[in-house]
Amino acid sequence: MSLRDPFATFGLPARFDVNLPELERVHRELSRAVHPDRVASSAGRKDAVEQAMQVNEAFRVLRDPVKRAEALFQLRGIEVGETHEPKPPPDFLMEVLEQREALAEARAAKDAARVSALEIAMREAQKNAEKRLAAALAPGASADSAKAEIGALGELRFYRRFLEEVSAIHDELLG
Amino acid sequence: MALFEIFDPKAAPRPIGIDLGTTNSLVAYVKNERPIVVLDCDQEALLPSVVSYGDSATPIVGRLAVTRATEHPRETIASVKRFMGRGADDPETKRLGTYAFVPRKEGEPNVVRFNVGSKIVTPVEVSAEILRALRRLAEDELQSVGGAVITVPAYFDDAQRQATKDAAKLAGLDVLRLLNEPTAAALAYGLDKKQNGTFLVYDLGGGTFDVTVLLLSDGVFQVRATGGDSALGGDDMDRAVAGELLVQAKVSPEARERPAVVRAFLTAARAMKHALTDAPEARIENPLGGELTLTRARFDELCGEIVERTGAVCRRTMKDAGVDKDGLDGVILVGGSTRVPLVRGKVKEWLGKEPLADIDPDKVVALGAAVQADLLAGEGNPDDILLLDVIPLSLGIEVGGGVVDKILPRNTTVPAAARASYTTQEDKQTGFQIHVVQGERELAKDNRSLAEFTLKGIPPMAAGMARLEITFRVDADGLLHVTAKETVTGKEQTVEVKPSYGLDDDTVERMLLESIDHGEEDLAARKLAENKVEASRMLSATRKSLDADADLLVDGERENITKAIETLDRARTGSDAGKIQLAISDIDAATKEFAGRRMNRAIARAIAGKAIGDVEASVETALGIDLAHEKGAKGPLPQPKDSEE
Numbered sequence: 001m002s003l004r005d006p007f008a009t010f011g012l013p014a015r016f017d018v019n020l021p022e023l024e025r026v027h028r029e030l031s032r033a034v035h036p037d038r039v040a041s042s043a044g045r046k047d048a049v050e051q052a053m054q055v056n057e058a059f060r061v062l063r064d065p066v067k068r069a070e071a072l073f074q075l076r077g078i079e080v081g082e083t084h085e086p087k088p089p090p091d092f093l094m095e096v097l098e099q100r101e102a103l104a105e106a107r108a109a110k111d112a113a114r115v116s117a118l119e120i121a122m123r124e125a126q127k128n129a130e131k132r133l134a135a136a137l138a139p140g141a142s143a144d145s146a147k148a149e150i151g152a153l154g155e156l157r158f159y160r161r162f163l164e165e166v167s168a169i170h171d172e173l174l175g
Numbered sequence: 176m177a178l179f180e181i182f183d184p185k186a187a188p189r190p191i192g193i194d195l196g197t198t199n200s201l202v203a204y205v206k207n208e209r210p211i212v213v214l215d216c217d218q219e220a221l222l223p224s225v226v227s228y229g230d231s232a233t234p235i236v237g238r239l240a241v242t243r244a245t246e247h248p249r250e251t252i253a254s255v256k257r258f259m260g261r262g263a264d265d266p267e268t269k270r271l272g273t274y275a276f277v278p279r280k281e282g283e284p285n286v287v288r289f290n291v292g293s294k295i296v297t298p299v300e301v302s303a304e305i306l307r308a309l310r311r312l313a314e315d316e317l318q319s320v321g322g323a324v325i326t327v328p329a330y331f332d333d334a335q336r337q338a339t340k341d342a343a344k345l346a347g348l349d350v351l352r353l354l355n356e357p358t359a360a361a362l363a364y365g366l367d368k369k370q371n372g373t374f375l376v377y378d379l380g381g382g383t384f385d386v387t388v389l390l391l392s393d394g395v396f397q398v399r400a401t402g403g404d405s406a407l408g409g410d411d412m413d414r415a416v417a418g419e420l421l422v423q424a425k426v427s428p429e430a431r432e433r434p435a436v437v438r439a440f441l442t443a444a445r446a447m448k449h450a451l452t453d454a455p456e457a458r459i460e461n462p463l464g465g466e467l468t469l470t471r472a473r474f475d476e477l478c479g480e481i482v483e484r485t486g487a488v489c490r491r492t493m494k495d496a497g498v499d500k501d502g503l504d505g506v507i508l509v510g511g512s513t514r515v516p517l518v519r520g521k522v523k524e525w526l527g528k529e530p531l532a533d534i535d536p537d538k539v540v541a542l543g544a545a546v547q548a549d550l551l552a553g554e555g556n557p558d559d560i561l562l563l564d565v566i567p568l569s570l571g572i573e574v575g576g577g578v579v580d581k582i583l584p585r586n587t588t589v590p591a592a593a594r595a596s597y598t599t600q601e602d603k604q605t606g607f608q609i610h611v612v613q614g615e616r617e618l619a620k621d622n623r624s625l626a627e628f629t630l631k632g633i634p635p636m637a638a639g640m641a642r643l644e645i646t647f648r649v650d651a652d653g654l655l656h657v658t659a660k661e662t663v664t665g666k667e668q669t670v671e672v673k674p675s676y677g678l679d680d681d682t683v684e685r686m687l688l689e690s691i692d693h694g695e696e697d698l699a700a701r702k703l704a705e706n707k708v709e710a711s712r713m714l715s716a717t718r719k720s721l722d723a724d725a726d727l728l729v730d731g732e733r734e735n736i737t738k739a740i741e742t743l744d745r746a747r748t749g750s751d752a753g754k755i756q757l758a759i760s761d762i763d764a765a766t767k768e769f770a771g772r773r774m775n776r777a778i779a780r781a782i783a784g785k786a787i788g789d790v791e792a793s794v795e796t797a798l799g800i801d802l803a804h805e806k807g808a809k810g811p812l813p814q815p816k817d818s819e820e
Binding site for chain 2: 020024025030031032048051059
């Protein structure tokens, strides 16, 4: 299966650590170059739409840590997605379950402070998983060492979903 | 009109920008490099978005329609924007109002229908009347109107955008672009101030609320996040105040059901709201005799909840954009409802900044739209300005268990494309049912349903063998196009799109033909106008590109292109639409390769800090491969084996 390399589209090295302002700058400059609004001929505009879509696609992948990690695994020939990745370890699942229960309780009790505390803990865990991914997916790292940390990708997905829920609960508690 | 402006039937069509608002609408254009609003014969810029149907074939639009509202509450439609792209049973139809809604019949498109006495009309037709009135206003001033940029709330979903585009089509307008209102406002401000930085646009109109956080950088307007509520605005304040005034005037519950009474109190409530902008207490005439009073403190209580809801949206949007209030360089206020002191005070409190409102908040959106129309028509200098907007709500499809698989998340920059693969759930399954939804909720039923597709005729295979590929493409107007094909057999399937809300293409076409029967439109004239617009755009852009990248021309190329330019220039002053079309195709062919070389150079320049050779190699790799982001086959539809997030 072919995969377009978003890093190549942006002319950036294929690594997990990216600098958001730099991404935005390249996105801006590439958009200036290919945006269909700036192309004269209508045939040229159709090509430009395709190219602008590609640039935006790459931007969408690169600025999202989960998608960025998935792309880096795929570039190493490692399949991603829940059917391809190993099952998460039981202690992680246990922890997930506990955190979800705690969040549900805090929500029921309308305890915004408790929700915030859970959020802070989860952000820490997220940072940790991102660090592991950054090391495993560093430019020189082998496919095997990358594969050894694929669990961090599953964790990252969980943390993101959890934090999205936290955000929704915050909104709900604030009215 | 000045004496020397002699009517010229061959006047070049001029691009216009339209703010199609809930309460008021405006049209603007660029004159001598500055956007200006078109004034009517009474020197008024704002056309009330009110349409009143009487016995004559042509309805009344604007201030005259407003005066008919009290006497003809059911025949006079105000705030029609709140019904655009909504279903017949939408909560909006159940709020305090005066209309006679027609229940939906089996098999009819799911749209709101108003019984206005002489006939039944949809919000698209009512909006088209407002757009026609604006077009005529612009024609009086410009003689010939070219393409139009029409603004929509950033938070409008796909159905609401489509409805707006349909209305423009009915009104005989050539739509250059649907532009998000906050982005239009930022454009008007950005040009004026030549500032760089991160700005938040707070846009509270009559019926819609938008927040957009965008980054301005040397003429590029990069939207980082957008949020809002497409059913929240000044109208809701009027309803809250009207409720209070009805109590104060001791109106009986039976009388409160009467449309004329409701309309009179909604009008009184609006007058009260306006009066309280400058005074701590206001006194207005009771529609039933006597006087009504209200203090600003009480008004703030009544509207507090509405304003608080906008605060929650601001916080969420800033979180999406990854900025806090200290990261904002400025706050821009847009929309008439930002004149309310409570709104101004709260925005300042939440964001810690004195908001900018030095461009009239009623006009700023139309002014920005005019600037963008000018740019898209090739009149302005496009090298200076570029708008990078986003989709406001995630787009996805329903998979097993009623769960949504998000294909394009909210705040994705447009134009955007993505592809996802699914497989069959059962042995010998020969069809797929595809349900496209928009929204953030996990379950499809909690989101906006956009369309349902059926893909039929798949050869019987074992479960999990067929592979269905769904491609989402969102164009620069923010409109979604979905295609689906079964890839194992290689047989491409035609997809039937059935919009869940709004009108299908056949209905719009029929309405258009009906309006032509009434002598209001002339298709040939419209085609000619469209071609002329395209011709001037291409001429201007092609000439600029010849100047900018002359060194990329190969032998004989300049001569060919120049010849094509001359031919098109001659053709566009004539009245033969076909001839113009032909000359456009010729210039397209003559510049195709040159355009390709220009784009490669531009891409190479964009990726700064790298050797050009490197960049060209990597760009080639990047562009040579697949367009859409390939995901692994994600399991059966509707039952997914494997969800992506």
